[in-house]
Amino acid sequence: MARVTANGRGDAAPRAAVVELVSVYKAFVAGGTRQAKLALEDVSLSVPRGEFWSIIGPSGCGKSTILNLIAGLSAPTDGTVLYDGRVVRGVNTDVGYVTQDDNLLPWRTLQANVELALELRGVPAAQRAERSRELIGRVGLSGFERHYPAELSGGMRKRASIIRTLIYETPVILMDEPFGPLDAQTRLVLQDDLLRLWERSRRTILFVTHDLVEAIALSDRVVVMSAAPGRIKRVYDVGIPRPRDVFHIHGAPGFSLVYDRLWADISDEIAVSRRRRAGDAVEAPEAVES
Amino acid sequence: MEALAHREHVLERAVDEHRRRGRRDFWTLYLSRLALLLVFLLAWQVLSGVLLDPYFFSRPSLIWDQVVLLVQSGRFADNVLLTVEEAFFGYLLGAATATVAAAVLGLLPRAYAIVEPFLLAVYSIPSVAIGPLLIVWLGIGINSKVVLAAYFVFFVVFMNGVSGVRSVPRGWIDVARVMGAGRGQLVTKIILRGAAPHLMTGLRTSVPQAVIGAIVGEFISSQRGIGFLISDASARYNTAGVFAAISILSLLVLVMAILLNGLSRLGARRTG
Ligand SMILES: Nc1ncnc2c1ncn2[C@@H]1O[C@H](COP(=O)(O)OP(=O)(O)O)[C@@H](O)[C@H]1O
Ligand SMILES: [Mg+2]
Numbered sequence: 192m193a194r195v196t197a198n199g200r201g202d203a204a205p206r207a208a209v210v211e212l213v214s215v216y217k218a219f220v221a222g223g224t225r226q227a228k229l230a231l232e233d234v235s236l237s238v239p240r241g242e243f244w245s246i247i248g249p250s251g252c253g254k255s256t257i258l259n260l261i262a263g264l265s266a267p268t269d270g271t272v273l274y275d276g277r278v279v280r281g282v283n284t285d286v287g288y289v290t291q292d293d294n295l296l297p298w299r300t301l302q303a304n305v306e307l308a309l310e311l312r313g314v315p316a317a318q319r320a321e322r323s324r325e326l327i328g329r330v331g332l333s334g335f336e337r338h339y340p341a342e343l344s345g346g347m348r349k350r351a352s353i354i355r356t357l358i359y360e361t362p363v364i365l366m367d368e369p370f371g372p373l374d375a376q377t378r379l380v381l382q383d384d385l386l387r388l389w390e391r392s393r394r395t396i397l398f399v400t401h402d403l404v405e406a407i408a409l410s411d412r413v414v415v416m417s418a419a420p421g422r423i424k425r426v427y428d429v430g431i432p433r434p435r436d437v438f439h440i441h442g443a444p445g446f447s448l449v450y451d452r453l454w455a456d457i458s459d460e461i462a463v464s465r466r467r468r469a470g471d472a473v474e475a476p477e478a479v480e481s
Numbered sequence: 482m483e484a485l486a487h488r489e490h491v492l493e494r495a496v497d498e499h500r501r502r503g504r505r506d507f508w509t510l511y512l513s514r515l516a517l518l519l520v521f522l523l524a525w526q527v528l529s530g531v532l533l534d535p536y537f538f539s540r541p542s543l544i545w546d547q548v549v550l551l552v553q554s555g556r557f558a559d560n561v562l563l564t565v566e567e568a569f570f571g572y573l574l575g576a577a578t579a580t581v582a583a584a585v586l587g588l589l590p591r592a593y594a595i596v597e598p599f600l601l602a603v604y605s606i607p608s609v610a611i612g613p614l615l616i617v618w619l620g621i622g623i624n625s626k627v628v629l630a631a632y633f634v635f636f637v638v639f640m641n642g643v644s645g646v647r648s649v650p651r652g653w654i655d656v657a658r659v660m661g662a663g664r665g666q667l668v669t670k671i672i673l674r675g676a677a678p679h680l681m682t683g684l685r686t687s688v689p690q691a692v693i694g695a696i697v698g699e700f701i702s703s704q705r706g707i708g709f710l711i712s713d714a715s716a717r718y719n720t721a722g723v724f725a726a727i728s729i730l731s732l733l734v735l736v737m738a739i740l741l742n743g744l745s746r747l748g749a750r751r752t753g
C-alpha cells in the first residue's frame with residue numbers, strides 16, 4: 192500500500208506539478224557569527240495540483256524555510272522554485288499562507304482580520320461580511336466577530352488565521368503547523384474541518400506538522416525531512432482511501448503500515464539529531480585541546 | 482427560569498461593581514492630587530518668611546495677587562493667547578512634518594542611514610543657539626516662535642515615529658504582501674497603523690515641547706507672551722511676577738494635556 196519513492200517527483204506522477212522545487216539550497220548567515228549555515232540542501236519536490244501534502248521533520252530542519260520560498264518571501268541560494276511552471280520571483284500572491292505565528296493584526300477585530308484579503312482587493316463591505324460570517328460560523332467563532340485578537344484564546348486565533356487565508360480562494364494553500372499549540376480535541380475537530388473544506392474544493396495544500404498521525408490522517412503524501420541541513424529523506428504515498436474519518440484514523444485500512452514505516456524513518460532522524468547534540472557537547476572541549 | 486434570573490443578577494452585579502470601582506478610583510486620584518497641591522502651597526506660604534527669604538522665593542498669596550493683577554489689567558488674555566497660538570501652530574507644523582518624515586525614512590532604511598548623523602547633528606544644536614538665528618531669519622514676530630516650537634516638537638514625534646515603523650513585525654507585512662497588498666496599502670493599512678501606538682506617544686509627549694519652544698523664543702526676544710512676562714518680571718527682580726507667569730504656564734500645559742488625553746481617547750474609541 193505505502194509506495195515509497197526516492198524523491199518527490201513520484202513514480203510516474205500523471206498530473207502536472209503546481210509547485211516544484213529543483214535542487215534547492217538555502218544558506219543563512221547568522222547575524223552574530225558571519226558564518227553561512229545550510230538550512231536546505233538539494234531539496235527537490237514536485238507537488239501535483241489538487242493534492243494534500245504534509246512535510247514532517249525535526250524542528251529546525253527547514254520546513255518553514257521551504258514554505259517561505261514557495262510564497263516568494265525569500266529566494267533560494269541555489270536551485271529553482273517553480274510555481275505553475277514559472278520561476279517564482281518576488282512575492283507569490285497565488286498562494287495563501289497560514290504562517291507559523293498567527294500574525295493577526297491587533298487593532299482589527301476578528302471579522303476585520305478575516306476580511307483583510309478581500310478588503311485589499313476592494314470587495315464591497317456587504318459582500319465581505321457575508322463571506323466572513325459564513326467562515327467564522329463554520330469554525331465555531333460566531334459571536335466573537337467584534338473581539339480583538341488579544342481577547343481570543345490561542346486556539347481561536349489559530350482558527351481565525353486559517354479562515355482569513357481560506358476566504359480568498361487561492362489555488363494553493365501553505366499551512367505551517369497550523370494546529371501546533373492546540374489541545375488534542377480541538378486539533379481533531381479542526382483536522383476534520385480542514386479535510387471537509389479541502390474535499391469540497393480540492394485545492395493544493397502543503398501542510399507542515401510534526402505530528403505523525405496528523406500527517407497521515409490528512410495527506411495524500413508525506414514528505415519526511417532529515418535533521419539540519421534539511422534534506423528530503425523520503426516521500427510516502429499514504430494511500431488510505433477517502434473520505435477519511437480523522438477521529439478513527441487508527442483503524443483505517445493501511446494506517447499501521449504507513450505509520451510503522453514513517454516512524455522508523457523519523458526515529459532514525461531523532462536519534463541522529465540527539466547523537467549530534469550529545470556529540471557536540473563531548474567534542475567541543477577535545478577540539479580546543481588538539 | 483430561576484437559574485436564568487440568577488445569572489442575570491450576577492452579571493448585573495459585576496457591571497455595577499466595575500462601574501463603582503471606576504468612579505471611586507477617579508475621585509481618589511483627583512482628590513489626592515488636589516491634596517498634594519494644597520500641602521505644597523501651604524508649606525510654601527508658612528515657610529516663606531521663616532525658612533525662605535520671601536524676596537527670593539516669594540509666597541503663594543503674593544503670586545496670586547500678581548495673577549489677579551495680570552487678569553484685571555487685561556494683559557493675561559493677551560499674552561496667554563499669543564503663546565497658545567505660537568505653540569499650536571508650531572505643534573501642527575512640527576508634528577505633520579515629523580510624521581511624514583518618519584513614514585518615509587522608516588520605510589527606507591538606507592536613506593535613513595544616510596541622513597541619520599545629520600539629523601542627530603541638527604538635534605544636538607542647543608535651542609539657545611538656534612533661537613537667535615531663527616529670529617534673525619524670520620523676525621521678532623510670531624513666525625520665529627512657531628518654527629522654534631516646531632523644532633522642539635519635530636524630533637520627539639520623528640524619533641517615536643521611526644521606532645514605531647521599525648517595530649511593526651515582519652510577519653504582518655509579509656502576510657499582507659502574500660495577500661496581494663500594494664505598496665500604498667502596505668503603508669497605510671499595516672505599517673502606519675502598526676506604528677500608531679508609538680506615533681501617538683510622540684504626539685502626546687511633544688505637546689509640552691511646543692509650549693517650551695514658544696516660551697524659549699519669546700524669552701530670547703519678544704514684546705508679548707508668557708515667556709515675555711517671565712523675562713520682564715525677572716529683569717525687574719519681581720519674583721512673584723516670575724512665579725505667577727510660571728504658574729500660568731503650568732496650568733496651560735495641564736489644560737492641553739487633559740484636552741489631548743480626551744481627544745486621543747475619543748480617537749481610540751473610533752478606530753479601536
Ligand atoms: N531569517 C533567518 N536567518 C538566519 N537563519 C535562519 C533564518 N530563517 C531560518 N533560519 C535557520 O534555518 C534553519 C531552518 O529553519 P526553519 O525553516 O524555521 O525550521 P523549521 O520550520 O523546520 O523548524 C534553522 O537552523 C534556522 O535557524
Ligand atoms: Mg517552522
